[in-house]
Amino acid sequence: MVQIDQQIASLRARFLQKLESEGAPDPDGFHAADISRVKNSDDWLRRFIVHNDNNENAAFDMLWDTCDWRKKYGTNDIADIVKRDYLECGFVYTHGTDVDGRSLLIFNCKKHVKGQGDNEELKKCVVYWMERLQRLDKGKPISVFFDMTETGLSNLDMDLVKYIIMLFKSYYPEFLNYIIVFEMPWILNAAFKIIKSWLPAKAVQSMKTVNKASLKDVVPQECTLKAWGGIDDYEFVFVPEQRSQPHEKTDENKKKVHFADGSPTNETFLSVGDTQQRADTAISKFLIFNVKYGDIGIYFSYNSLFSGSALVISPADTINFAFDGTELTGSITLMNTDEGIISYKVKTTSPEKFRVRPSTGTLMPSASVSISITLQPGYQAQGLSREKFLIMSLPVESGNMSPTELADLWRQAAGKPVCQHRLKCHIPSSSDSSARNGSALTSNTMDIDQQVKQFSSSVSHLSESQLKLYAEVKFLKKLNILLVIMVLFFGTLITYLLTLEKQHGGQHCYKQ
Template sequence: MKTVNKASLKDVVPQECTLKAWGGIDDYEFVFVPEQRSQPHEKTDENKKKVHFADGSPTNETFLSVGDTQQRADTAISSALVISPADTINFAFDGTELTGSITLMNTDEGIISYKVKTTSPEKFRVRPSTGTLMPSASVSISITLQPGYQAQGLSREKFLIMSLPVESGNMSPTELADLWRQAAGKPVCQHRLKCHIPSSSDSSARNGSALTSNTMDIDQQVKQFSSSVSHLSESQLKLYAEVKFLKKLHILLVIMVLFFGTLITYLLTLEKQYGGQHCYKQ
C-alpha cells in the first residue's frame, strides 16, 4: 500500500491510465446510468406459498406420477422416495415435548441419499437429518421442537425433503455433508411439508398442565434454594463469630504464656543469685 499525490502518481500509474484531472491523458468522465427495472410480476397464490430454504436450495419441486392418478392423502412420491405423511407433519405432545415424525422409503433399484431441511433450523431437532437408503429400505425421522420456542407459530414452518441418487450406501457424515454441499447442478428431487399443531383445547390443556407442573417445580426449587442460602448465611455468621472468639482466646493464651514464662525466669534468676540464703529479722 502506497500513499500518493498528484506529483507522485505517475510513479505508480501510467500516464495513459491517469485521468486528466490528475495530470494524465485519460479523458474518462463518469456518467450515471439509471437502472432499468422491469414491472413486478403479479403475485399469485402459488407464489405466496413458496418457501425459501437456507443454503440456497432450489425451490422447484419434482414429483413422479404413477399412472397419472392422484396421490393418496397420506403418502407422496418424490422421484423414487416415498414420503409419509405426504403433505403435513402432525405434531403431538410426548410428555412435555412437541414431536412429529416422517417416514421415508426408497422404492428405486438404486441407492439414494436424503436430507431434511427446515425454514427455522434453530427451532427443531431433526434426527437423522441426512443419510442413505438402500433399495426397499425405509427410515423414520424424528422432529422435536426445541425448548424455549412457542408452539403457536409452528403452523408457519415448512420442511423440505431432498433426495439424490448415490453410488454407495456406506457414507460417513462428513461425506454426506460434502455431497449436499456440492449438490448444485445435480438431479435433486424435492418435496415440501407443512406443520400442524394439536387442537387448541388439547394444546392448551397439555400446555396448561405442563406449565403448572413446571411452575410448581420452579417455585419449590426457588424455596429450597432460598432456604439453603439462608441456612448457609447463618452458618457463615456463626463460623465467623467462633473464629473471632478463638482468635481473641489465642492472643490471651499467648500473653499469659509470656507472662508466666517471664515470671518463672525472674524467680529462677533470684534463686540462683542468692543461693537459697534467707534473711531473718532480729
C-alpha cells in the first residue's frame, strides 16, 4: 500500500512537471477537469498504475495520452456534442447491475445494422455512457453486455467492437469487470474468436458467453429483463443526466472544424514573378524533394510554395499515409523562407482521430520542422481520404514562445493576417507500396483489418451457401408433401374403383 501511494505521488509530480516544462500537445492545453483529477484524485491515478501492472513509465505514458485524447475528443463536454436522436434510439444504454453489483452497459445489437447511420455518432454515444457511468459509479468497473438476441451478420460491426475494446485498453484503465455475450448465434462464433484476440489476457478471462439458462450466473434475477427471460419489465427511455456543475463550453468544444472545398480562407496567391522569385530563394536555402519510383526511373520535384506565408510545405497537396509497423503515419515538412519569424499551427477536421506532433510552434528564418501525423488506435483507414488538414501561419516577434504563449497567440488570432493552406489525405495502394519498397506485401504483414475483411468475405460466402441449402431443403419438403398427397389421392381412387367393381360384379351374378 505504501509503495503504490509513492507511485501515485511520483506519477502526479512527473505529469505536472512535464506539463509545466513542455506544455500539452494541444495548444489550448489539457481540459481543466482532467488537470484537476490529476492533482486531486488518487483513485484515478491508481487505476493507471494497476492497469499497467505497477509499471510507472507505462502508466505515465497512458495518462498523458489519455488527457490528450480527452481534450481533442471533447469527452468532458460529450453531452453537448453527441446527437440526441442517437442517444434515444436504444442501441446502447445502461440499466441494472451484474452479480458483483457493477453497472451494466448494454448494447442491443439487433438495433444496429452495419453501414446504416453514422458510426462516429455511435462511438460518441459509447463515450457518453462510459463518461456518465464513470461519474455515477465514481470510477468503479462496469460490465459490458452484448445482447445478441435475433441478430445476424448484418448486425455485427467489427469496427465498432474494436473501438469499444480500444477505449478500455487505452483510455479507461481498470474500468472493465465482465464482457457478457448473451444468446450469440452460432454463425458469429468465429467472429468472436477474432474479437478475443484483440483483448488483453485479463479481459479474455472476464468474457462470459451465456444464454437464458446460464445468465443467472452473471446477472441477478431482479436485474434480468423480461426479454432475457427474467422478471425486470424495464423498457429503455432516455433520461438526460442531471449534473450540478456542468462544464463551461469553450470555443473549441462548441464546434468541429470543417474545411469545405468552397469555404472562404485567407489563402492568397502570388503572381508568377513573385512565385519564381520566392521559389529561387527557397531552393537556395533548402532543397525539398520527393522521390518517386516509376517504370522509367527516378525523378525529383520540389514542392510548390505556400501562398503568401513564406512557408515551403512538403507535400504541397496531399499527405501520403503508410503503415509504420502497426501504426498508420504520415508527415509534413515546413520551412520558413522569410526574413522574419513565423508561428505555425496544424488543425484537422477530426482531431480525435489523429495524433499530431508538434501541432504548433515557431520557425526562425531558414529553419524547418517535420510534423508527424499518426492515426489513433480504433479508427479505420478506409475513411482517411475524406479527412483534411489545415496549415496556418502568421508572423511573430519572438521564436522562444512557451506552449502557453503559443496557445494564447492562436486563441487571439482573429483579425490577424493568418495564412491558410489545405492538405488532403491519401493511402497508397498495395501495388504502390510494393513498388516503393521493392517487394510485395506478405501474409505476415497483413493487419487485423485485412483479416477481418477476409473473415467477413468467408462468412458471407457461408451465409449464401446456407441460404441456398435452406431453399433446396424447403423445396424438397414441399415436393415430399406433394408426393404424399398424390399417393393418398391415387390410393383413394384405386380403393374406390375396386369397390365399384365388386358392387357391379355382385349385381351381375344376381341377375343371372
